[in-house]
Amino acid sequence: xxxxxxxxxxxxxxxxxxxxxxxxxxxxxxxxxxxxxxxxxxxxxxxxxxxxxxxxxxxxxxxxxxxxxxxxxxxxxxxxxxxxxxxxxxxxxxxxxxxxxxxxxxxxxxxxxxxxxxxxxxxxxxxxxxxxxxxxxxxxxxxxxxxxxxxxxxxxxxxxxxxxxxxxxxxxxxxxxxxxxxxxxxxxxxxxxxx
Amino acid sequence: xxxxxxxxxxxxxxxxxxxxxxxxxxxxxxxxxxxxxxxxxxxxxxxxxxxxxxxxxxxxxxxxxxxxxxxxxxxxxxxxxxxxxxxxxxxxxxxxxxxxxxxxxxxxxxxxxxxxxxxxxxxxxxxxxxxxxxxxxxxxxxxxxxxxxxxxxxxxxxxxxxxxx
Numbered sequence: 001x002x003x004x005x006x007x008x009x010x011x012x013x014x015x016x017x018x019x020x021x022x023x024x025x026x027x028x029x030x031x032x033x034x035x036x037x038x039x040x041x042x043x044x045x046x047x048x049x050x051x052x053x054x055x056x057x058x059x060x061x062x063x064x065x066x067x068x069x070x071x072x073x074x075x076x077x078x079x080x081x082x083x084x085x086x087x088x089x090x091x092x093x094x095x096x097x098x099x100x101x102x103x104x105x106x107x108x109x110x111x112x113x114x115x116x117x118x119x120x121x122x123x124x125x126x127x128x129x130x131x132x133x134x135x136x137x138x139x140x141x142x143x144x145x146x147x148x149x150x151x152x153x154x155x156x157x158x159x160x161x162x163x164x165x166x167x168x169x170x171x172x173x174x175x176x177x178x179x180x181x182x183x184x185x186x187x188x189x190x191x192x193x194x195x
Numbered sequence: 196x197x198x199x200x201x202x203x204x205x206x207x208x209x210x211x212x213x214x215x216x217x218x219x220x221x222x223x224x225x226x227x228x229x230x231x232x233x234x235x236x237x238x239x240x241x242x243x244x245x246x247x248x249x250x251x252x253x254x255x256x257x258x259x260x261x262x263x264x265x266x267x268x269x270x271x272x273x274x275x276x277x278x279x280x281x282x283x284x285x286x287x288x289x290x291x292x293x294x295x296x297x298x299x300x301x302x303x304x305x306x307x308x309x310x311x312x313x314x315x316x317x318x319x320x321x322x323x324x325x326x327x328x329x330x331x332x333x334x335x336x337x338x339x340x341x342x343x344x345x346x347x348x349x350x351x352x353x354x355x356x357x358x359x360x
Contacts, residue, residue: 046207056223142223143336147295
């Protein structure tokens with residue numbers, strides 16, 4: 001798992017376009033400006049991931065959708081409880097204490113985010129990509145992320161982390177979108193880009 | 196006199212050995228398994244956090260991390276425990292092996308959590324270490340905290356009360 005600078009830049013651009021569309025679709029949905037940071041693409045050990053991104057014992061709302069179409073893999077949207085509150089409030093126009101309402105809002109949001117993310121990437125690469133219905137679970141980040149990678153037969157101690165982070169009116173939203181393609185998909189993407 | 200009760204944290208694909216009155220902790224077990232092997236007499240224990248059942252498919256890779264695989268991590272950890280407590284009579288408890296998000300339908304290799312449970316149980320049998328308690332399966336992640344004073348093992352699951360095994 002080693003990529004050149006050029007290859008990483010190419011991948012970053014693809015993810016940037018996907019994430020940008022995702023941010024736009026959230027903005028439209030909540031009628032507020034949601035921005036996205038430059039995406040992060042790095043190969044990290046689990047230890048580094050837990051140290052630099054989200055700690056393994058943090059309780060998160062995790063939403064997983066499988067990617068179906070020409071490429072396979074998963075989209076994982078991870079959001080803290082505070083940010084889930086904020087996002088569902090933006091979506092519903094009112095605060096809610098009902099955990100089920102909050103979860104279904106976050107789940108629907110993920111559905112929209114992942115499909116706009118995949119739609120944009122698919123358009124760029126001229127492939128058909130859609131996401132299956134999301135599954136939401138509240139759990140420890142460590143349990144979530146390791147299980148997702150292993151479910152995709154990625155057993156290495158070092159994983160390719162592709163992540164978009166969103167902000168809302170200068171404030172950081174604790175919400176991250178992970179793109180976890182099956183083995184070989186990144187190579188196919190690079191090939192489509194002609195890199 | 197030991198006043199500080201230290202907590203020893205075990206990361207993914209790692210194992211650590213500690214002694215009473217410490218606590219051994221591993222967090223965020225999804226399909227992974229935490230195996231605690233304990234000797235009451237010496238108050239010594241090892242906690243392993245394995246990711247995969249079997250190292251054989253990866254044998255050709257150089258620099259294999261033995262602590263990642265059930266078949267390598269457990270014998271190695273028990274070997275180290277025996278050096279420190281030669282007359283130990285070990286007992287084991289295991290936690291984890293969940294099938295997060297109901298993934299087994301998606302993966303080509305089936306339910307890793309279940310395969311991990313089977314591999315760890317087989318390995319313990321081979322090592323002749325009785326498995327006295329387990330909290331495995333299901334589809335939630337777990338955190339385990341083992342008190343080496345009495346082998347009490349707390350299992351935490353998000354939105355649930357802690358369970359002691």
